[in-house]
Amino acid sequence: MRTDVFFRILGPLQVTIADRVVQLAKNRQLTVLALLLTEANKVVSVGRIIDAVWGDAPPVTADKQIQTCVWRLRSAFEKAGGTGLIETARGGYLLRLPEGCLDAQVFEKAMLRGRERAEDGDLGGAVDEYRAALALFQGRPLAELESPAIEAVAAYWAERRLSVLEECLDIELAMGRHRELISELRLLVDEHPLREQLRGRLMTALYLSDRRADALAVYRAGRATLVSNLGLDPCARLQDLHRRIIAGHPITSPQPQRARYATKVPAQLPADVGDFTGRTEHLEWIDHELRRERPPVVALIGRGGVGKSALAVHAAHRARERFTDGQLHADLRGSTTPLEPQEVLSSFLYALGTPERSIPTDLANQATLFRSITAGKRLLIVLDDAESGAQIEPLLPGGTDSAVLVTSQSSMVETPGVTSRRIDGLDMADAVQLLGRLIGNERIAREPESARSIVDLCGHLPLALRAAGARLHTRPTVRLDRFVDHIADETHRIAELAYGSLDTGTRLAAAANRLSPTERALWLKLSIPDLPHISGWVAATVAGVTEDKAQRLLDKLVDHQLLDVVTENQLGGTHYEFHSLTRIRARQLADAELDLEELATALDRLVDVFSWLEAHARRALEHPGQLVRPPDVVREIGEDLLRDVTQRAELWLAQERPNLPWLHKLTIARPHRTHLSAFATTLPVATPGHHVA
Secondary structure, three states, rough: OOOOEEEEEEOOOOEEEEOOOOOOOHHHHHHHHHHHOOOOOOEEHHHHHHHHHHHOOOOOOOOHHEEEEHHHHHHHHOOOOOOEEEEEOOOEEEEEEEEEEHHHHHHHHHHHHHHHHHHHOHHHHHHHHHHHHHOOOOOOEEEEEOOOHHHHHHHHHHHEEEEEEEHHHHHHOOOOHHHHHHHHHHHHHHOOOHHHHHHHHHHHHHHHHHHHHHHHHHHHHHHHHHHHHHHHOOOOOHHHHHHHHHOOOOOOOOOOHHHHHHHOOOOOOOOOOOOOOHHHHHHHHHHHHOOOOOOOEEEEOOOOOOOOOHHHHHHHHHHHOOOOOOOEEEEEOOOOOOOOHHHHHHHHHHHOOOOOOHHHOHHHHHHHHHHHOOOOOEEEEEEEOOHHHHHHHHHHHOOOOOEEEEEOOOOOOOOOOEEEOOOOOOOOOHHHHHHHHHHHHHHHHHHHHHHHHHHHOOOOHHHHHHHHHHHHHHOOOOOHHHHHHHHHOOHHOOOOOEEEEHHHHHEEEHHHHHHHHHHHHHHHHHHHOOOOOOHHHHHHHHOOOOOOHHHHHHHHHOOOOOOOEEOOOOOEEEEEEHHHHHHHHHHHHHHHHHHHHHHHHHHHHHHHHHHHHHHHHHHHOOOOOOOOOOHHHHHHOOHHHHHHHHHHHHHHHHHHHHHHHHHHHHHHHHOOOOHHHHHOOOOOOOOOOOOOO
């Protein structure tokens, strides 16, 4: 990658290649280039470029005009000897920017070196670094561009320059350079008359140079300006400085302090989990992903209560030392009431030192500013409980040094660059160890089999185990086998596995609230029969739709962690199953929501379809040439099912064999169903790890 190219945004936008300035047309080409620079090494969609160039009123030919702009930029670069700088990516463009080829990046690194020298006591060296950084500004950043998206970035860098300049002035005042700084401070106060920090520094420099009258005159002029423009008196700190100068009391120069700089590094991670247990393989995988040269977006996917948040926080604490510019954290509340990205970005920008008044109000400009600020930083960003990829996309940082760790019940497959891993329940040994930490290892030692039964009945979910542990902790004399007998009854289990904020049932069913009515109805109906696995044709029959449509509904249920994929079956389809606690909670909701007649119709249809399919499969084995026209309810499911049952009858019967006892029982129970709960209670009861033969 070439390194003789250099871009400037800390002043008029300028490009040099091999020390020669590239001539660019002063029109929308500059806006396109500026946007690509603020998000260097990231794909910028054509839609965002159009918004930056034209706002809410783009022309019909906007796409073609952007193509022309990019073509002209490439031509200008190639004419100057630079090739391959702008790449076409899916849906947009990417400007490939080597490290150290943007003045804003050089500025940040020089400023950080200055802070390090100041903290080490080398004030002279610190000033040299600060002044070298500030010299990179050659006027107002990107002043020739009028795009709101670019203006937000320009305002940030203008504010950044003043903030760093104030740090530098404090160090120089601490070194006793009062007289040398007076002229510069006067110019700054004239340029920024409402900035009280600068006025205070000028008053200090004048007073320490034995010019008390001039210092008091600066205060009076500042007070008059504030009153006439804002109707406000000077701040308390400036008033106190004024009183000291009047009284002739000694004052000291501002002292650079390590604590002052430390506050600019956010450390927002929640407290680590004190009794975190197991997950060794997952932790090693996360650690490996976060150590990559260009860390991806790492997503931990799993149902509610599986321990994704605790795992993410624990992994983040293990890795935090590698992310020297800090850690950001946000609970996105995706499974309940999702936060708007604007709210999260505002808090992130503020935590990174952006004054509240400089934070844009619209999402596009907030996201642009956030990417510009984070480019070149090493940040670890933890986004907990994301609703979808759309919610996190504006929260992704700029540059290639930061990492993002996301937890979600959604698959996140639509998010570019995401690397995901499914998180399931704890294995038996770790789950028993966690339970022992909650209720005491001596109780586990007395009843080890009962402890393992509790783990199974909790579905190996950390949340359910913690709730069970909390219950047992308040009942220190209750034997574990008695507790097992109690929660083995499905009518009690969900209630017993809720304790305060440890509400297993609510957490498991939260994702169901984001389903469409059709998806939710299918999920509830499928929970009633205790089928060891659910095939596509079963879902199609229960929903009364084709198998293709049922497959799309099943995909949604899997994406929301309400069904699990078991295995790919031998006929090329997929088998699904309920987590034991999810099924119980779904049945509770079904009892409250489903119409008895509607459910009866769906299950009767399942019985009829199953009976015909089984009979047809056996007939196909015994009399291969004798075909029987299928009833409409079967033909509506789809041709694939009929072909499998007819041509591969033995294989179809073998794969459906685990379901046969439940389906036969459902057939027998059909005349006796008078209440919704009877649909479940008349069926065989499956225990963990055991199927009824």
